[in-house]
Amino acid sequence: MSSSPFTIAQQRTLKEDYLPDYLALDSDQARKKHLNTIVPQILEHEDFRGKLGSEKTEKDWKASIMKYFKNRRQTQRQQQIRKDAGTTLTQNLAHDPVDCIKAMRKAVKLFQVLGHENLDGQSIFKSQNEEKIREHATTMSGNATANFKKALRELWDAEPDKASYEAQAREYWNVPNNQLQFLVGASRLFSAVCEYKHLGKVELMLMYTFAREDGTCDSGCISGHSNTETNDFPDEHQEAYKTFFEVWNQYGEKYCKNPDPSPQKSRFTIPVDSTGRPCFPDLDFEKVTGEELREVMAVYFNSLWLFAGRRGQPTYAYIKNSPGSFFDCTRYKLPCFGNPRVQEFTRSMVMQLAEWLCEHSSMSAPEPLEFLSGQMKDQPDDATARVEMGGTEGTELETGTDDTAAGVGMGGTEGTESETGTTSKGNAEAGDILEDHASVTEAPGDSEGERVEPVVRDDLCSTMRDMVGSGVAGDSGTEREEENVDKAVEEDLGGTAMDRASGPLGDGGTEQEKDETRNVVDVGAGAVGKTRKERRKQQPEHASVGQTLRRSIRHNGAKETKEQDTNPTPTLPSKRVNLNEDSKEEPPSKRPRNTGNGKKSKKRT
DNA sequence: TCGACTGATATCATAAAGTG
DNA sequence: CACTTTATGATATCAGTCGA
Numbered sequence: 001m002s003s004s005p006f007t008i009a010q011q012r013t014l015k016e017d018y019l020p021d022y023l024a025l026d027s028d029q030a031r032k033k034h035l036n037t038i039v040p041q042i043l044e045h046e047d048f049r050g051k052l053g054s055e056k057t058e059k060d061w062k063a064s065i066m067k068y069f070k071n072r073r074q075t076q077r078q079q080q081i082r083k084d085a086g087t088t089l090t091q092n093l094a095h096d097p098v099d100c101i102k103a104m105r106k107a108v109k110l111f112q113v114l115g116h117e118n119l120d121g122q123s124i125f126k127s128q129n130e131e132k133i134r135e136h137a138t139t140m141s142g143n144a145t146a147n148f149k150k151a152l153r154e155l156w157d158a159e160p161d162k163a164s165y166e167a168q169a170r171e172y173w174n175v176p177n178n179q180l181q182f183l184v185g186a187s188r189l190f191s192a193v194c195e196y197k198h199l200g201k202v203e204l205m206l207m208y209t210f211a212r213e214d215g216t217c218d219s220g221c222i223s224g225h226s227n228t229e230t231n232d233f234p235d236e237h238q239e240a241y242k243t244f245f246e247v248w249n250q251y252g253e254k255y256c257k258n259p260d261p262s263p264q265k266s267r268f269t270i271p272v273d274s275t276g277r278p279c280f281p282d283l284d285f286e287k288v289t290g291e292e293l294r295e296v297m298a299v300y301f302n303s304l305w306l307f308a309g310r311r312g313q314p315t316y317a318y319i320k321n322s323p324g325s326f327f328d329c330t331r332y333k334l335p336c337f338g339n340p341r342v343q344e345f346t347r348s349m350v351m352q353l354a355e356w357l358c359e360h361s362s363m364s365a366p367e368p369l370e371f372l373s374g375q376m377k378d379q380p381d382d383a384t385a386r387v388e389m390g391g392t393e394g395t396e397l398e399t400g401t402d403d404t405a406a407g408v409g410m411g412g413t414e415g416t417e418s419e420t421g422t423t424s425k426g427n428a429e430a431g432d433i434l435e436d437h438a439s440v441t442e443a444p445g446d447s448e449g450e451r452v453e454p455v456v457r458d459d460l461c462s463t464m465r466d467m468v469g470s471g472v473a474g475d476s477g478t479e480r481e482e483e484n485v486d487k488a489v490e491e492d493l494g495g496t497a498m499d500r501a502s503g504p505l506g507d508g509g510t511e512q513e514k515d516e517t518r519n520v521v522d523v524g525a526g527a528v529g530k531t532r533k534e535r536r537k538q539q540p541e542h543a544s545v546g547q548t549l550r551r552s553i554r555h556n557g558a559k560e561t562k563e564q565d566t567n568p569t570p571t572l573p574s575k576r577v578n579l580n581e582d583s584k585e586e587p588p589s590k591r592p593r594n595t596g597n598g599k600k601s602k603k604r605t
Numbered sequence: 606t607c608g609a610c611t612g613a614t615a616t617c618a619t620a621a622a623g624t625g
Numbered sequence: 626c627a628c629t630t631t632a633t634g635a636t637a638t639c640a641g642t643c644g645a
Binding site: 005063064067068071072 | 619620621622
C-alpha cells in the first residue's frame with residue numbers, strides 16, 4: 001500500500017509543484033479551498049492528463065490526489081508534533097549511550113585495521129561468485145546457511161584460476177588506505193567517546209602526521225566534542241592553531257619523513273623482446289650475488305606475470321602446485337619453481353632455475369617463458385608492464401597511476417614483506433581523496449604512482465578540512481573548507497585495500513617514469529624481503545558525528561606529481577556491512593530510526 | 606571460544622487508503 | 626478532518642555454522 005498510485009513523474013510534480021504551497025497554508029479552510037483549486041489543475045497537468053491508469057475512475061483519481069495532499073498534511077503535522085515534543089529527545093539521540101557504545105565498538109574494529117579480515121583470493125572469489133555459490137548451495141542438502149560455506153569451499157577448491165583471485169586480493173591492501181581508515185575510526189571513536197558522557201564534558205583533539213613514501217607528510221587533526229555545537233579549536237583559534245600546526249609539522253616530519261624515496265637503479269635490467277615480453281637477462285653467475293639473483297628473478301617473474309595480463313604478483317605457491325594453470329608445461333620444463341625471495345626456495349634451486357631461464361628464456365631463446373594470459377588481457381598499456389622498476393620488489397611495477405596498469409596493487413611478493421617496515425608508495429591518501437570533496441584548490445595528487453582509491457565515503461560524518469601545504473607548514477590553514485563528507489565523492493569501494501608489503505629498498509616505484517617505449521626493466525638490487533604473510537583488510541566503517549578532521553598534506557620534497565588516478569579499482573567484495581552501505585548511514589543524531597516490518601531482507605543496494 | 610558470515614525475523618517510519 | 630489500518634521498505638538483530 002505504500003507504493004504510490006502515481007508515477008515517479010507524477011509524484012515529483014505533486015511534491016515539487018503543488019505540495020509546498022498547500023503545506024504552507026495555515027488553516028484548514030485555506031487548504032481546502034486551495035485543494036479544490038489545484039486538483040482540477042493537476043488532472044489537466046501534462047503529467048496526469050491521459051496518464052492516469054484505467055484501474056480507477058476519474059473520480060477515484062481525484063480522491064487519490066486529494067488524499068495525497070491530506071496525507072502529506074497529516075505527516076507534516078505528526079512530524080511537527082514529534083519535533084515539538086522531542087526536541088530534547090532528538091538531541092539526546094546524538095548522545096545515546098547505546099549508539100555511542102556501538103560506535104565505539106565499530107571504531108575499535110577500525111583501529112584494528114591490521115588485525116581483521118584476512119582478505120584472500122577466496123574472499124574475492126566469494127564476492128564475485130555469490131550467485132553461483134548460492135546456486136550450488138541450494139543443490140546441497142541441509143541447512144542453507146551452512147551450505148553457503150560448504151558450497152564456497154567446494155567451488156573454490158575446484159577453481160582453476162585461484163591465482164588471479166589471489167592477485168586481486170592483494171590489491172586491496174595498502175597503507176594509505178589504512179591511514180584513511182585510521183582517521184575514520186579515530187574520528188568516530190572521538191565522537192562516540194565524547195558523546196557517551198562517561199567522561200563528562202570533554203574536548204578532544206588528536207594531532208597526527210602520516211608519512212608518505214614520496215617524502216611528503218600528511219598532517220592534520222581530529223577533534224571531538226561532547227557538545228556537537230562546539231567549534232573546533234582550529235576554527236576558534238585560527239592563529240594559535242596555525243602556529244602550533246607549523247611546529248607540529250616540523251615535529252612530525254622530523255620523525256615521520258621517509259628516507260629519500262628515489263629509486264635505486266640496478267645494474268641489471270630485464271630485457272623485453274619485440275613483442276614486449278620480458279626475457280631473462282644474460283647474467284654472469286660469477287659476478288652476481290645470490291641476493292641479486294633472487295631479486296632479478298623475482299622482478300623478471302613479476303614482469304612476465306604482468307605481461308600475461310595478470311594482476312598483482314605471481315602467486316608462486318599456486319604456480320608451483322598447478323604449473324599447468326599458469327604456463328604451458330609441455331613447452332616449458334622448469335627444473336623447479338618457487339618464490340625466489342623466500343629462503344624456502346633454496347640457493348641451489350635459485351641457481352638451477354636461473355640457469356634454465358638463461359638458457360630457455362633469454363632474448364636469444366626461441367621460446368622464452370611466458371605465463372598463460374590472465375584476466376587482464378584486455379587492459380591496455382600493460383604490454384611493457386610498467387617496466388620501469390627503480391626499486392627492488394615488484395611493488396614498483398604497480399606504480400602505474402592507471403588502473404589499467406597491469407601492475408596494480410602489488411605488495412610484496414606472496415608471502416614477502418619488506419624488512420624495512422616502511423610502507424610502500426601508492427599514496428592514495430585519504431587526504432587526496434578528501435581533498436576532492438573538500439574543494440581544496442591545490443592539486444593534491446602529490447605522489448606518483450599513487451594508486452588512489454577513491455574510497456571517500458560519507459561515513460566520515462565528521463567534517464574534514466584539509467590544509468594543503470606546499471612546503472610551508474600550516475600555510476593554508478585559512479583555506480579550510482568544511483564540507484559534509486556525505487557529499488563526498490563516493491566511488492567504488494574497491495580500493496580500500498592497499499599494498500602492505502613494500503619494496504625492501506627505496507620504493508623506487510614512486511619514481512615511475514611512464515615511458516612506454518622503454519624496453520628494459522631496471523631491477524633494484526635491494527635486499528630480499530623477509531617472508532611474512534600479512535594480508536589483511538580493514539572493515540570499512542562509518543564515522544560518527546561531532547568531530548572534525550583536519551588534514552594537511554605536505555609536499556615537502558615531493559617529486560613531480562601526477563594526476564591522481566580516479567579510476568576505481570575493481571569492486572571491493574561487497575560485504576554485508578560494507579562501506580557503501582555504511583556510508584549511507586547518517587550519524588545517529590540524524591539517522592532515521594530503524595525501520596522494517598519483519599519482511600525478508602531485500603537485496604541491498 | 607570468539608568473530609564473521611548467512612538467512613530469517615523483528616522493528617519502525619512512511620505512504621496510501623479506510624473509517625467515524 | 627482526524628485518526629486508524631494496511632502495506633511496504635530499510636535496517637537491526639538473532640541463531641546456526643564455520644574457521645582461526
